[in-house]
Structures are given as structure tokens and as C-alpha cells.
Amino acid sequence: MNRFIKPNQSIKISHIITAMIILLFIVVTTIPVDSKGLEGYERSTIVVSEGDTLWSIAADLHEELNTNKETVINWIKGQNELEETVIITGQSLTVPIKKGEN
Structure with missing residues (x-):
């Protein structure tokens, strides 16, 4: 049995390594920049103004x-069940605020 990697096997290994690098890149770039999130804040409702x-x-x-x-945009989208970033004048949105500023 040959213990060395055959030429066609080296291609498969390079594909695996490339896939692992791509996966690592995707994981690293999708981690939120602000790891503490906005869990400690209160919620307030605003009405979207023109513009x-x-x-x-x-x-x-x-x-x-x-x-x-x-982080704020993602929080607002999640709290208001928005799939897109489009909002409409007159729409009510829940937004995060510091505690005690309601």
C-alpha cells in the first residue's frame, strides 16, 4: 500500500483546504461586531418621519x-420583523434606548 498522496488525491485535499478557508471566512465575517448586543436596553416606539x-x-x-x-439596524429589523431595510413614513418602529430615557 502506497503511503504517499497520489496526484489526484492532492487535488481533493486542496479542495478540502480551500473549502475550510472559505467556511472560516464566512463564519468570521458574520459574527456580530458588537458581541454584547442590545439586550440590556429598553424599547421605545417611534413613528417614521419623511426621509x-x-x-x-x-x-x-x-x-x-x-x-x-x-447592530442597531439588525436589532430594529429583528424586533419589528422586517425582512428588508425599507421603512415607510408613518410606520411605527420599536427602537432600543438607554434605560430610563423613555
């Missing part, structure tokens, strides 16, 4: 919440 976007709402909130805009 508001999830990005602009998150921009107003992220520094006060000591997190990044993406």
Missing part, C-alpha cells in the same frame, strides 16, 4: 447605545 431610513435612525442612536449602526 427617515434605518441607517439614519441607527445613526441617531448608535453612539448613545455605545454600539455600531449595523
